[in-house]
Each structure stands twice: as C-alpha cells, then as structure tokens.
Amino acid sequence: MSAAAPRTPLHDRRILVVSTNYAPELTGIGPYATQLAEHWAATTARADVLTGMPHYPSWRTDEEYRGVWRTTEHRGGVHVHRRRHYVPPRQTALRRGLFELTVLGHGLLAPPPGRPDAVVAQMPSLAGGVVGARIARRHGVPYVPVVQDLMGAAAAQSGIRGGGRAASAAAAAERYALRDATLVGVIHESFVPGVMALGVDPARIRTVPNWTHVQGPAADRAATRARLGWQPDTPVLLHSGNMGLKQGLDVLVDLARLAPDVRVVLMGDGNQRGALRARSAGLANLDFLPPAAAEDFTDVLAAADVLAVTQRASVLDMSVPSKLTSYFVSGRPVVASVAEGGGTAEEVRRSGAGVLVPPEDPAALLVAVRELAADHAAAGRLGARGAAYVAQHLSREAGLARFDALLAEALDNARGNARGSARR
Known part of the structure; x- marks a missing residue:
C-alpha cells in the first residue's frame, strides 16, 4: 500500500487571484496568472480568478466577449470570473484612468462569491491591486500583491500623453494597494527601492521572478x-x-x-x-x-x-x-x-x-x-x-515553487498573528 501524498500548507485552501489579464491572452502577464491559478487549482481546495475581458496586446476586446458584462467560466480547473471594463484603443493618461476606474468599479461591485483563504493580486493593474486589497480586508485574510510593473514610475517614464500629471495619482493607488499587504512579491530586485518608496517595509518584500511560460523550439x-x-x-x-x-x-x-x-x-x-x-x-x-x-x-x-x-x-x-x-x-x-x-x-x-x-x-x-x-x-x-x-x-517548476513558498509564508504569518492576538 503506497503512502499518501504529504499535505502542504496550501492543501485545503481557497485562493483568489486578481489579475486584469488572463487566458486566452498569450503575452504579457496573462500567461503567468493563468499558469499560477491552474497550478493552485490542482494543488489546493479551490482557485478562483477575478479578471477582465481578454484584450491584450491588441487593446481590443476579443470578439466573443464583446457586449458581455459578467460571466463565470471554468478553465483548467479554475473558476474564472470576468467583469466588463473599458478598453482604450489609444493610450493617454485619461483613457488609462477610465480603464482602471471601470476595472475597479466592477471588481468591487461584483466580487466572486465565497470567502477566500488568501488573495493574490497581479499588478500592474492599479485597480486590480486595490480590489485585491479590499477583498482581503473585507474577509480578514492574507493579501499578497505581486508587482510586475510600477505604474507610478511607468506614467512618468513611458511617454504616455499626460503621464506626468498621472504619476502621483498612480503612485497613491499603488501605495494603498501595497501598504497593508501581508507580503509583497516583486519580479525583479530592481523594483525593491520603488516599492520601499511607497512605504513598504523591506522585511515584507520577496523576489519572485517570472518563469518561462513557453516550450523550447522544436521545428527545423x-x-x-x-x-x-x-x-x-x-x-x-x-x-x-x-x-x-x-x-x-x-x-x-x-x-x-x-x-x-x-x-x-x-x-x-x-x-x-x-x-x-x-x-x-x-x-x-x-x-x-x-x-x-x-x-x-x-x-x-x-x-x-x-x-x-x-x-x-x-x-x-x-x-x-x-x-x-x-x-x-x-x-x-x-x-x-x-x-x-x-x-x-x-x-x-x-x-x-x-x-x-x-x-x-x-x-x-x-x-x-x-x-x-x-x-x-x-x-x-x-x-x-x-x-x-x-x-x-527560470523553469516553470522553480517559479511556481517560489509562489507556493510566498503564499505559505503569508498564511503562516496570518496564523501567527492570530495566535498572538488570542494570547493577548
């Protein structure tokens, strides 16, 4: 009789991933959010994703989702909750602001049902970070944002029209999304000074590099x-x-x-x-x-x-x-x-x-x-x-293991804080 597989700290957990980008998008952060959620769907009790309508990198809503306001799909074992949002065909600070506001509004008005055990948010979406923070706070569960881009710096550096005026507003939203996080993941150590400048204690920052999400070449x-x-x-x-x-x-x-x-x-x-x-x-x-x-x-x-x-x-x-x-x-x-x-x-x-x-x-x-x-x-x-x-x-196995460790540490910190509060 073979021994049962060992239980992990994530085994019986319900995880919510908030990411504006998700499959069927093939580039950007969508593939990372997808592979992460599908990994957790296979190794935890349940994985939910709160996301938008597929639109990247064309910045046009995929045809099959046009006119859809709200839908729930089951992809790769994951419960995928999609909410409609504005998609700007051209990037200006105002248009980007409208994009973020509609993601924020629909995410807060119609969050996925049920209580998660932890919330992980993929940022660069400012609205996704704020939505993740609010959902975690509402349920009193650990919150772990993962910084893929720093949008305040992006507004100042990328050349978007009106970006200089938008930089301070973007930084304020990032500060809100990061300030009360249990832990903050960054995909590269060069982001650490920027995250610290937003008021995050360096002791709460962990580096979790992206992995390669594609297979090597096979054709002649x-x-x-x-x-x-x-x-x-x-x-x-x-x-x-x-x-x-x-x-x-x-x-x-x-x-x-x-x-x-x-x-x-x-x-x-x-x-x-x-x-x-x-x-x-x-x-x-x-x-x-x-x-x-x-x-x-x-x-x-x-x-x-x-x-x-x-x-x-x-x-x-x-x-x-x-x-x-x-x-x-x-x-x-x-x-x-x-x-x-x-x-x-x-x-x-x-x-x-x-x-x-x-x-x-x-x-x-x-x-x-x-x-x-x-x-x-x-x-x-x-x-x-x-x-x-x-x-x-940068193997997928190593990347997913780093995220497992990040989430397990956040859950362990939350249990430790709860035990400390009970003793007091």
Missing part, C-alpha cells in the same frame, strides 16, 4: 525561415510582444531605414502598431506579423538571427519585459537597446545571453546586429547561455 530552423519568406543570407532582427509607448520601437523603424540589407520584423500587437506602420511606410525590409500561435511561437523566435528588446531611454525601474524569458528559451542572442542602469539591462547581463547598446540609438543597434549576424559562433554561445539560464533559474 531553415524550414521555419523558408515558410516565413526569410532568405537564408539575410540577417533577421525580430521584436516580439507589445507595441506600446514604453517599448520605443521607433528605433527599429529607424534601423530598417539605415540598413536595407537587414530584415526587421515586428511580431505582435499594441496601441502603437498603427503609428509604427505609418512611420515605416515605404520600407520593404520591415514586416509586421500578428502574434504567433502558442505552438509556433518559439519556433519563430528561433528562426531569427537576433532578438531585440527595446525601451525608451527614460524607462529605468518600472518594468522588466516578460518577453525576455521567451527570448532566452529560444536559444537566439538578444540585443537590448535599453538604459544601462535599469532592471532589463541587469537581467540581460545576468543571463549572459545578449549585448547592451544605448537606447534610442539605431546606429549602435545596427552595429551589434550586424556583428552577431556575421559571427555565428558568438551568436550561438550567447543563445546557449540564455537557454542554460532558463534551465537553471
């Missing part, structure tokens, strides 16, 4: 290039993911204009896609591709010669792109056109998977791309280091 690289129409002797520079303001993707359009011999590929969607198309009019060597299907995604990344991560020069401590974990697993070298002192630069240095160039400098970016495209051995070494970094530090 030459066959994928042929299918995509990429010539064997043409260097291909690919950027995948959101096309927003903070990415500063104008630098890739300018590089394409400087180098007609290099094929530049922008794969994904976002509120700046239209502006980038207009800016690139007449460039025969710049392609726009829709987001690749999940089963094809890393094969397309691996077919490129160089993968680009770009940010505006002003972006320092508010974001570490989730695309990096997918880039690393693809086994291709990364060129990062980002500020030297930011978290993105630190992650590229730590992985050893790429090279850094100054942000918003297409000539410097072009030099790095040409060098890597010409030196196959160097490109292979960098790509191999990225894959090894993922295997050692």
Whole structure:
C-alpha cells in the first residue's frame, strides 16, 4: 500500500487571484496568472480568478466577449470570473484612468462569491491591486500583491500623453494597494527601492521572478525561415510582444531605414502598431506579423538571427519585459537597446545571453546586429547561455515553487498573528 501524498500548507485552501489579464491572452502577464491559478487549482481546495475581458496586446476586446458584462467560466480547473471594463484603443493618461476606474468599479461591485483563504493580486493593474486589497480586508485574510510593473514610475517614464500629471495619482493607488499587504512579491530586485518608496517595509518584500511560460523550439530552423519568406543570407532582427509607448520601437523603424540589407520584423500587437506602420511606410525590409500561435511561437523566435528588446531611454525601474524569458528559451542572442542602469539591462547581463547598446540609438543597434549576424559562433554561445539560464533559474517548476513558498509564508504569518492576538 503506497503512502499518501504529504499535505502542504496550501492543501485545503481557497485562493483568489486578481489579475486584469488572463487566458486566452498569450503575452504579457496573462500567461503567468493563468499558469499560477491552474497550478493552485490542482494543488489546493479551490482557485478562483477575478479578471477582465481578454484584450491584450491588441487593446481590443476579443470578439466573443464583446457586449458581455459578467460571466463565470471554468478553465483548467479554475473558476474564472470576468467583469466588463473599458478598453482604450489609444493610450493617454485619461483613457488609462477610465480603464482602471471601470476595472475597479466592477471588481468591487461584483466580487466572486465565497470567502477566500488568501488573495493574490497581479499588478500592474492599479485597480486590480486595490480590489485585491479590499477583498482581503473585507474577509480578514492574507493579501499578497505581486508587482510586475510600477505604474507610478511607468506614467512618468513611458511617454504616455499626460503621464506626468498621472504619476502621483498612480503612485497613491499603488501605495494603498501595497501598504497593508501581508507580503509583497516583486519580479525583479530592481523594483525593491520603488516599492520601499511607497512605504513598504523591506522585511515584507520577496523576489519572485517570472518563469518561462513557453516550450523550447522544436521545428527545423531553415524550414521555419523558408515558410516565413526569410532568405537564408539575410540577417533577421525580430521584436516580439507589445507595441506600446514604453517599448520605443521607433528605433527599429529607424534601423530598417539605415540598413536595407537587414530584415526587421515586428511580431505582435499594441496601441502603437498603427503609428509604427505609418512611420515605416515605404520600407520593404520591415514586416509586421500578428502574434504567433502558442505552438509556433518559439519556433519563430528561433528562426531569427537576433532578438531585440527595446525601451525608451527614460524607462529605468518600472518594468522588466516578460518577453525576455521567451527570448532566452529560444536559444537566439538578444540585443537590448535599453538604459544601462535599469532592471532589463541587469537581467540581460545576468543571463549572459545578449549585448547592451544605448537606447534610442539605431546606429549602435545596427552595429551589434550586424556583428552577431556575421559571427555565428558568438551568436550561438550567447543563445546557449540564455537557454542554460532558463534551465537553471527560470523553469516553470522553480517559479511556481517560489509562489507556493510566498503564499505559505503569508498564511503562516496570518496564523501567527492570530495566535498572538488570542494570547493577548
């Protein structure tokens, strides 16, 4: 007779995850929230998710959800509670504010039924953080926000119209969402000073890096290039993911204009896609591709010669792109056109998977791309280091285990506080 599996601190718990982004979204924080909730659905008593309507990265509500105000789905063992919200087709401070207000209003007016044992909120959504804090406070249960982006800093650094005026309001909402948290998770240590500046005791901050949420490439690289129409002797520079303001993707359009011999590929969607198309009019060597299907995604990344991560020069401590974990697993070298002192630069240095160039400098970016495209051995070494970094530090199993430990610690802290109050 085999021994029963050991019970864990989370075994009989009901967990609520608050995340504005969730499956079927394939990029950004949606895949992380999805895999986390499905993991807890398989290992705890019950997992619920309070989320919005799928809209990212296109910033258009998916067709099947248009006109839907409220719905509950069952996906991967998870009870997914969706609430309607405004989706801004273009990003300004006012439009972003309306987005957050509708997420906040519908989340507070129609929370999931029942009492959770703990609430975990994925932020950058300010409203999601506030909703999570309010639900946890109402039920007197542990609350653990996870900071994926710092929105106050983002408003100031990303170049969004009216962002300077919105930064203080965003920081105030973040302060509210974080101040009474049992523990606060951050995906990179570069966020710690910003979280501390919002009034969080550093003793309550834990680093929980994102993991790679995709499988490694499987298809023949030459066959994928042929299918995509990429010539064997043409260097291909690919950027995948959101096309927003903070990415500063104008630098890739300018590089394409400087180098007609290099094929530049922008794969994904976002509120700046239209502006980038207009800016690139007449460039025969710049392609726009829709987001690749999940089963094809890393094969397309691996077919490129160089993968680009770009940010505006002003972006320092508010974001570490989730695309990096997918880039690393693809086994291709990364060129990062980002500020030297930011978290993105630190992650590229730590992985050893790429090279850094100054942000918003297409000539410097072009030099790095040409060098890597010409030196196959160097490109292979960098790509191999990225894959090894993922295997050692960013596996899904390791990432989910870190979140299990974070939540178990929060629950244990709550039990300790309850015992202390009873003795008093």
